[in-house]
Amino acid sequence: MFSLAALAQTSTIKYSVSFPNAVHHEANIALNISKAPAGPLRVRVSRSSPGRYATHEFGKNIYDVHAFDKTGKMIEINQVMGDVYEIPKHNGDLKITYTVFGNWTDGTYLGIDETHAHMNMPATFMWVKGLEHQPIEITFNDLNKYGWKIATQLKPGSDQNVFTAPNLQYFMDSPVELSACKQVSWTDENPGGLKQTIKFSVHSDDSQLVVDNYGKMAQGTVAEAKAVFGELPRFDYGSYIFLNDVHPENGGDGMEHRNSTVIVERTPKVEGFENDLLSTISHEFFHAWNVERIRPRSLEPFNFEQANMSEALWFAEGFTQYYGELILKRAGYRTLTDYCNTLTRLVNSVLNSPGAKSYSAIRMSRHAVFTDAGISVDQNNNVNSITSYYQYGAIIALALDLRLRSEFNLTLDDYMRAVWKAHGKTEKPYTLPDLQKILSTLTNNTFAGKFFQQYIYGTEKNNYEKLLSYAGLVLRKAAPGKASLGVLRLLPANGNVRVAANTIKGSPAYQAGLDNGDYLKKINEDELKSPDDLTTLLTKYKPGEEVTLTFVHRGIVKNSKIVLQEDTLLEVIPSEVAGTKINSEMQSFRDKWLSSRVQE
Numbered sequence: 001m002f003s004l005a006a007l008a009q010t011s012t013i014k015y016s017v018s019f020p021n022a023v024h025h026e027a028n029i030a031l032n033i034s035k036a037p038a039g040p041l042r043v044r045v046s047r048s049s050p051g052r053y054a055t056h057e058f059g060k061n062i063y064d065v066h067a068f069d070k071t072g073k074m075i076e077i078n079q080v081m082g083d084v085y086e087i088p089k090h091n092g093d094l095k096i097t098y099t100v101f102g103n104w105t106d107g108t109y110l111g112i113d114e115t116h117a118h119m120n121m122p123a124t125f126m127w128v129k130g131l132e133h134q135p136i137e138i139t140f141n142d143l144n145k146y147g148w149k150i151a152t153q154l155k156p157g158s159d160q161n162v163f164t165a166p167n168l169q170y171f172m173d174s175p176v177e178l179s180a181c182k183q184v185s186w187t188d189e190n191p192g193g194l195k196q197t198i199k200f201s202v203h204s205d206d207s208q209l210v211v212d213n214y215g216k217m218a219q220g221t222v223a224e225a226k227a228v229f230g231e232l233p234r235f236d237y238g239s240y241i242f243l244n245d246v247h248p249e250n251g252g253d254g255m256e257h258r259n260s261t262v263i264v265e266r267t268p269k270v271e272g273f274e275n276d277l278l279s280t281i282s283h284e285f286f287h288a289w290n291v292e293r294i295r296p297r298s299l300e301p302f303n304f305e306q307a308n309m310s311e312a313l314w315f316a317e318g319f320t321q322y323y324g325e326l327i328l329k330r331a332g333y334r335t336l337t338d339y340c341n342t343l344t345r346l347v348n349s350v351l352n353s354p355g356a357k358s359y360s361a362i363r364m365s366r367h368a369v370f371t372d373a374g375i376s377v378d379q380n381n382n383v384n385s386i387t388s389y390y391q392y393g394a395i396i397a398l399a400l401d402l403r404l405r406s407e408f409n410l411t412l413d414d415y416m417r418a419v420w421k422a423h424g425k426t427e428k429p430y431t432l433p434d435l436q437k438i439l440s441t442l443t444n445n446t447f448a449g450k451f452f453q454q455y456i457y458g459t460e461k462n463n464y465e466k467l468l469s470y471a472g473l474v475l476r477k478a479a480p481g482k483a484s485l486g487v488l489r490l491l492p493a494n495g496n497v498r499v500a501a502n503t504i505k506g507s508p509a510y511q512a513g514l515d516n517g518d519y520l521k522k523i524n525e526d527e528l529k530s531p532d533d534l535t536t537l538l539t540k541y542k543p544g545e546e547v548t549l550t551f552v553h554r555g556i557v558k559n560s561k562i563v564l565q566e567d568t569l570l571e572v573i574p575s576e577v578a579g580t581k582i583n584s585e586m587q588s589f590r591d592k593w594l595s596s597r598v599q600e
Contacts, residue, residue, distance in 0.1 A: 011035045011131050015138040017117075022146065025103040025112045031096040031126060041090055042129040045083040046122035046304035049108050050173045051255045051287075054374030055307045056108060058123045059083025065098040065126075085126070100124055105245060107175075107255025107262045108373060114146060116179035116203055118245055118264070120255075121172045122304060132168040140178060148178040151201035153260035155237050172304060173257050177243045179203040184215035188222070190231045197239040198222060202270060204246035210271045217274055217333065218242060221282050224331040225289075227597035228323065228413050229420050233288050235259045240288065242281065246270050254280035256287030278333055283324035289424055290323075290416070291316040297429035307369035312432060314361035314456065318393010319416070322401075330596045336574055339594065340473065343398070343572040347464055347475065350395045352487075352568050354505040355387035361396060361456050362432075364389045379516070384505040396455055399462035403451075405593065406470050408443050413597065418442060432456070471593055472586035474578040478571040483541040483564040485509040485549075490520065490531035497521075497528045499551075512549045512560035521557075522550035538564070 012034040019027050031043070045059035059082050067077035070093035077096070080086045087094065102110025102123065111118040128134075140150060140161045154163035154174045165171035181203040189195050200215040226232050232240075236259050244263045255262040261284035267273040291299075296312035310316070329339045350356045355364065364387055370376075371386060401412035418438050423430040432452070440448035454460040465475040486507020491500045502516045503509040514520065520528055523537050524547050541547060543566035550559050575582045582590075 011134050013134050013136045018141040022112050023114045025101055027100050034093050036092050041087045043085050043126045045126050048304055049122040053308050053368035053372040061101040062098050068095045104251050106251030106264050107253035119176040136165045136171045138163050147180050149181055151181055151243055152176040175262050182208050182211040184212050186219055196235050199241040202244040204270050206270045214270050214274055218281050220331045223598050224327045225286050229289055233293055254284045256284045258292050282327045286320045286323050290320050294424040295429050297431050300429045309366050309369050311362045311365050313365035313368055313389040314393035317390050319397045321390040322394040322397035329594050340572045346395055347570050349391040353387040354384045360459055361392045364392050383502045402467040471590040472575040472582035473572055474575055475572050478569040479567040482567040483538045483543050484567040492530055508562040508565055512562045514551055519552040523547050
């Protein structure tokens with residue numbers, strides 16, 4: 001065992017990537033291994049990716065796999081599982097070659113054409129079992145052929161096309177964009193004098209001037225995020241890079257990494273869409289603290305062979321979701337009306353969710369192994385059983401922020417800084433009891449214990465109407481007195497109206513037995529010919545009135561009597577818009593919450 005370990009430490013791993021057929025979305029990859037341990041050697045493709053929690057079958061797009069000894073002679077390699085290959089015999093020095101196909105540009109997969117190679121590493125690279133701790137070198141070929149530059153957090157190596165990573169974990173967490181990208185950068189200085197470079201790379205159909213101005217907006221966002229924690233993280237190699245890829249045929253995504261983030265957008269270009277694109281930048285950059293360094297123990301180390309389940313995504317993703325838009329409001333990129341619209345979407349997504357009424361934020365976090373871009377062909381009942389941990393965690397963060405401000409003269413920023421000092425700067429992975437302990441240190445054991453027990457382990461909800469009123473914001477019904485069947489997704493279907501999603505548990509439509517795929521034909525004697533007819537017909541009725549729904553389920557005509565309910569949709573608006581005078585205390589609370597923290 002000792003001799004094998006010593007031998008493994010001297011092994012070297014080098015990748016070489018070429019693009020002879022980029023127009024058809026292929027890359028050719030060579031994996032060179034020197035001084036491999038004796039005995040059968042296994043190489044595999046990942047099934048999960050950093051920042052994702054469900055499984056992804058990356059192995060399906062890898063083919064033409066061959067192995068050679070150091071003389072170039074082909075040696076035996078067998079596919080022992082869908083994404084695992086084994087070489088029974090070798091002499092320690094060998095090369096594995098394969099072709100990988102990628103035609104989906106987002107934060108998870110691989111996208112290649114003659115304009116760029118957008119590379120998420122787990123979707124692209126096979127790796128050697130047992131050599132996960134060895135340093136890695138990678139060479140990118142054909143750059144001049146396509147006019148590409150290299151944008152990545154990987155450390156530059158001995159040549160301008162060569163980069164290195166200290167181990168597999170870092171390598172897999174380091175996406176690469178090869179393209180004719182435009183770049184801008186700036187220097188940031190932490191308290192204590194640490195200077196670091198923030199790089200901003202954009203592959204899009206935009207001028208350098210547009211990219212420069214977009215970079216300035218990103219710089220303002222970075223500064224506001226930094227103000228929450230009081231400092232930037234200490235980035236590896238002294239730099240952090242945004243990898244922006246903007247094209248209408250992209251998959252669309254944002255994906256955080258240790259010293260970089262992928263921003264993939266579907267807009268035609270950056271120009272004219274800057275404010276919208278900032279949402280992804282703000283959210284993903286906040287992850288440089290929260291999840292990349294303030295990291296749940298359940299995600300350490302990240303397992304590339306299976307789904308990675310965590311009970312803490314309500315904090316890791318949800319609190320980040322809350323800060324994403326709050327930071328943009330503080331930075332001046334969102335108006336008060338914009339932010340109220342954000343809060344409106346947030347409260348409706350949780351307070352009107354059957355899933356949130358029945359299940360805790362912890363339960364929703366664990367379900368990410370199925371919901372986080374996981375692929376399935378069968379239908380699910382998520383509309384009644386799941387509330388996104390993004391929104392669930394964000395509304396918990398909102399409540400905690402407002403309660404800390406109103407009850408303790410503290411802020412959520414204070415809490416995040418305390419978590420940062422205990423678990424981020426130290427990079428000591430946390431557990432849920434750790435988060436509760438830090439909150440109790442700031443407040444008291446009673447408050448922290450009740451908050452976690454009721455709102456995180458339990459399913460109770462805070463009084464958001466009261467909490468928002470401290471800032472002169474009104475939470476109220478959006479359409480009081482309006483009759484409703486509940487939230488329904490309807491689509492036109494050749495002169496008929498078809499239900500296109502499961503109905504909401506507890507709603508009149510659900511109680512009537514109306515289901516996904518049914519055709520809604522009548523309300524009493526009034527026929528529906530288009531989805532818009534439902535809104536028109538419901539204006540004839542009031543909540544509490546009984547009506548008969550006629551619908552068709554798998555060819556069977558059904559009639560069901562139900563009682564209409566009042567529309568449950570909520571809205572958040574400023575008191576002054578609601579016709580209520582805002583006092584100086586409310587205005588001060590609002591300003592301290594939503595105004596810039598950069599000057600503090």
